[in-house]
Every structure is written in structure tokens, then in C-alpha cells.
Amino acid sequence: MKLTSLLTSAALALGLATTAMADDKTKVGFVYVGPVGDGGWTYEHDKGRQAVEAHFGDKVETVFVESVAEGPDSERVMTQMALDGADLIFTTSFGYMDPTNNVAAKFPNVKFEHATGYKRLHPNVSTYSARFYEGRAIQGHIAGKMTKSNIIGYIASYPIPEVIRGINSAYIHASKVNPDVEFKIIWAYTWFDPAKEADAAKALIDQGADVILQHTDSTAPQAAAQEAGNVVTFGQASDMGQYAPFPRVSSIIDDWAPYYIARTQAVMDGTWESMDTWDGIGPGMVGIGEISDAVPADVKAEALAMKAALADGSYHAFTGPLNKQDGTPFLADGETADDGTLAGMNFYVEGIDAEIPQ
Template sequence: MIRRTLLASAAAGLTLGLAAPAMAQDDPTKACFVYVGPIGDGGWTYQHHEGAMAVKEEFGDKVEIAYQESVPEGADAERVITQMALSGCDIIFTTSFGFMDATNNVAAKFPDIKFEHATGYKRDHPNVSTYDARFYEGRAVLGHIAGKMTKTNKIGYIGSFPIPENIQGINSYYLHAKKANPDVELVVTWAYTWFDPAKEADAARAMIDQGVDVIAAHTDSTAPLGEAAKEGGKVIGFGQASDMAAFKTNDDGTPGPRVASIIDNWAPYYIDRVGAVMDGTWEQQASWGGMPEGEVVIGEITEAVPADVKAEAEELIAKMTSGEYHPFTGPINKQDGSAWLAEGEVADDGTLAGMDFYVEGITGEIPN
């Protein structure tokens, strides 16, 4: 039987052979994870790792978990994914958009291994699936809170890279802030990184210096909330990808800057897909779950949020969870004023998956 191992950190590395040994029927299914950041980032990678641990809790000795953290997007990713394939992984989850080509390249060489790529769209081989979450649903809720709670009428959003996933979030955040507060203005800052606390902190500081008093982020660390905390209650923000509950309260016991959060709950998906490998029912698919599937969750809305605003946010959550409301429901124009969605029209998934434009009211250009 293959020895069960859990790779504790990138420093520990992967214990690999030159070829995957044949597995006996009673050998565990080996589920492997490639992370773009450290599992201690408190955000994106932390939450994916929580999903991996949920797989272990669900299946016990029937599964073996292996992972590598802080894998750069690019050539290093292909090397790591290849090593995982050689080490006997039965299913490999690659958890960042920039792993897309590397995932498909390796999948072509290992047709008997299942590959799952997060947030991408390429499924070049029958053993590759993609999965994503409708983060824009959570952004709608955070945008409503931001629009209601800003005192300066200037709210901020830190983007990682100008890909559709980020642009969806920016547009949803702004649209719902604008509905809540017609005077709101949005400042967008691109960090060009998924995880770099120094850059994220600089981006947050630059916005605060411009008068922004509510900050959302699509980057992976807690640094933006750390900058908000320095403002002594004048700036608020949101947990990103995980709850970031440590920022609910400051060290002196006063309310902290984190007033709500958007939580990526990957556990149900990971359990389902590993289970499908175990029982032989795995098939290629493109999954895009949201609030109805339990993949997008809004963390506790704290008492810093007025009761009426909290009630409105909870109503919005309930309507999206039931399917009664879609965040991109017309009338909505594009940034240049041209019509996009007519009254009552709902954006289709194809347009959202390739979204490359801002909605009307957002200033600035989307970088190439």
C-alpha cells in the first residue's frame, strides 16, 4: 500500500517517484492540490486547504491528501503538476487561474489521472474539468453594505489581475453600492498579484489617502484589513475568500474594520469530486456554483452594520440563494453608455465568463 503522507509545507516538498506505482484495490485514493499562495495566507489558499482537509475528514483512511503551496504561475506550475502526476495522484486540483495551460499540458500526458482547474475555462482533454464560484453574488452583498456605510461616498476595490473573475466582482460591487447610494464613487486599484501583503497594503493605503473609507479586495492576504485597522474606526472592509474573523475586533476590544466577509466554501465540491473518482463516476464538467450550492457564503455581518442595512443584506442573500434575484439584471449600460441589459434582462453565463468591460459609472480603464 502506498504510504499515506500529508505534505506540511512547500519547504517539505513533494516525495516523488519516477513513475506511479500500480494501486491495489484497498489503496487510498490520492487527492492532490496545487496552491498559488501559502496555506497561512488567511484567504484564498487557506480556504482551498480547508476544503482539502474536509475531504480527509469525510473519507478518512480511504483518501490520501498531498499538496504544495506557493507555486508560481508559469513553468514552475507545470513542473509541480507533473511531479504530482508521477507521484501517484488520482485527482489533481490546480487552484489558480494562471495554472490553466500547465494543467492542460500535463493532463495530455497522463490521461488516466483526473485534473480539476479552478476559475479557468480550458478543458482541452477529457480528463480535465473546470470549477469556479459565483463570487459576484457575494460582491453584490458587500457592495450594498459599502454604499450604505460610506461617509465619504468613496469606496475602493483592490483587484489582482484584470481577468473576468475580477471584473465581474468590481461591476457587481459597484452596481449594488450605487443602488444603495446614488452618490457613491468607486476607486479601483490593480495590485497585479494574488498574494503580496506589501503590495496589497500599499494599494489600500493609496486609496485611503484618496478619501476611500470602505475597501473590498480580490487579493489573498489580510493586509488591506490591516491598513483599515490603522484608521481607528474611520475605514471598514471585508474578509476576502475566508472569514478573516480576527479583524472583527481590535486588540483594545473596539470594533475592528471587518464588518462582513465573502467566504469561498470549496468543501462540498472537493468532497463530491473526490467521491466521484472513488466510485468511478467522475466525468468532465464545467462547474460554476454560488450561493444556492453553498459555495459562496457571506460571513457574520457584525453589529457595526446598522440593523436595517444588515436586514437588507440578508434579504439580498436570501433572494440570490433562492434564485429569485440575479446581480446582473437590467437595465444596465456599459461604461461608454451603450445599452447592455434591458429592463429585467439577466446576463447570460457566456457574457459573464468573458466579461471585459466596466459598467456605466465606473471611471478609469481596464488594463490590458
């Protein structure tokens, strides 16, 4: 591919030129897995970026590249950003984990922040994530109460701990209020493909699901549920309020803005250091979108009570007694899961009738 190499070298040359004229502005780069208009995951990260611009005004310059494929191509994009003079780069998808660390090794003076990963191989790499599973617990509770067919459909993306944790958390709380509940799980193997997500939602609805939970980024499953008429959904990553009050009855909202502002400030002050941040409902990184009137008042009250308990730490979403899928004990009565177990979760809890793709 002559064209590609030509473009790359041109970009590199351009990058070097701008580095030479580096000014006093702090340059912050963002790498996105989907388009900024996906209405979900990337949309919220981009809101965080805009908040950084609004907060610091002329003192920062932000750049972003959207729809970057996970894997080697992301390494090229990050390298280009670093050469372009970025001081801080946020890489916002799990699949950027190794590329982020690889590029970080080459640019020790640039700070890297990787979302939802766990590898910090270099002193200039931090990781951050939100405790989405707390929101899943509330979803599971509402879903278990709302389902009439007792079949809950789950559109999963990739079999990584974050997604498995969400499935477990939702299942634990759905089956707690409705022991007959059954989870049907479809792995879409994509974060963003509206047509495929819609197809997956339709397949689940065809098979009797009347609640659809999604761990993919677009609003397509919401549209499919609206089309079907009697199916409940929850907004994922963003409020997806345009589908409220029904089918979307609540949502998990990611709020990255405070974190992005704090980290940018740390770079400006020279106080930035490698760390791992994992915040939930309490610190506000995970928000719960308004529970609509389609949910019965008593269920809504229970959900809000759970939200309050999760926020002040009096309740943990993974509280024993719980067994793993194969029947071996996971947590004793009253015991809660530690962060290490949660971060590497690669098993279903007892009761889920499915297998995790290996």
C-alpha cells in the same frame, strides 16, 4: 542550473518509484498559489483538502504544494504530482489554466480540476468556480450605505473576468443605493503580497476611501484599515473574523469542502467526468460571513434579504437595465446576464470611471 536539473531528475526518479508501488488509496493532489496560512484564498482551499481527509480517512491520501508561481513552474509541479501517482489533481488559481490542460494531455488517466478557469481541452479536465459576484453584490450594497466620503477603494489582483465581474457587481449595487459613489481601483498584479496589499490599501485610504474592498488573498488590507481606524472592510475568500466587528463588517467565504468530497468520491466510484461547475450562495459554495453590529440594523436586514433572494434565484446580481461603460446597452430592463457573458466579462458597467488594463 545543474542543481535544478539534478533535483528534478531525482524527484522524477522518486516519483516513478512510488508510482510502481501504487496502492489502492485514492491520491488527491492540490496546487496552491499562496501559502496555506494566508488567511484567505489558499487557506480555504486547504480547509477543503482537510475535509476530504476527514471524510474519507484511510481511503485517501492528499498532497499539496503551496506558493506555486502561475505559469511554467506550475506545470512542473503538476507533472511531478501526476508522476507521483495522484489520481485527482486540483489546481486552484486562474493562472494554472493552460498548464493544467498541458499536463492533462500527458496524463490521460489522471483527473484534473481547475478552479476559476474556462478551458476544458481534454476529457480529463473539469473546471469549477464559485459565483463570488453574488457576494460582491451584498458587499456593494453595504459599502454604498456605509461610505461617508462616497469613495470606495478596490484592491484588484489581475484583470481577468472573475475580478472584473466582482468590481461590476459591487459597483452596480453600491451605486444603486448611493448614486454619488465613486470607485478607485488599484491593480496590485499579485494574488498574495501582504506588504504591497497594505500599501495599496494605505494609498486608497490616503486618497479618501473609507471603504476598502479587496480581491487579493491576504489579510494585510484589513490590518491597514484597522490602523486607519474609520475604514470599513470585508473579508475576502475567508471570513477574516479576527478583524470583526470592525473594520471587517462582513465577508465572502468560499466553501470548497462539499465539492472536493463529491469529486473525490466520483473518482473512487469511477463516475468522474469532465464538467463545469459554477455554484453560488444557493448551493452553499459562497457563504456570507456574519454581518457585524457596526452595520446599521436596517442595512443588515436589506443585505440579508438580498442574500435570500440571490440564494433562491429570485434575484440575479446582473439584472437590467444596465449599460456598458461606453454607454452601449448591456441588459434590457429585467433581463439577466447569461453565464457565457459573465464568464468572459471584459468590460466595466456604466458609471465606473477607470479603465481596465489591457
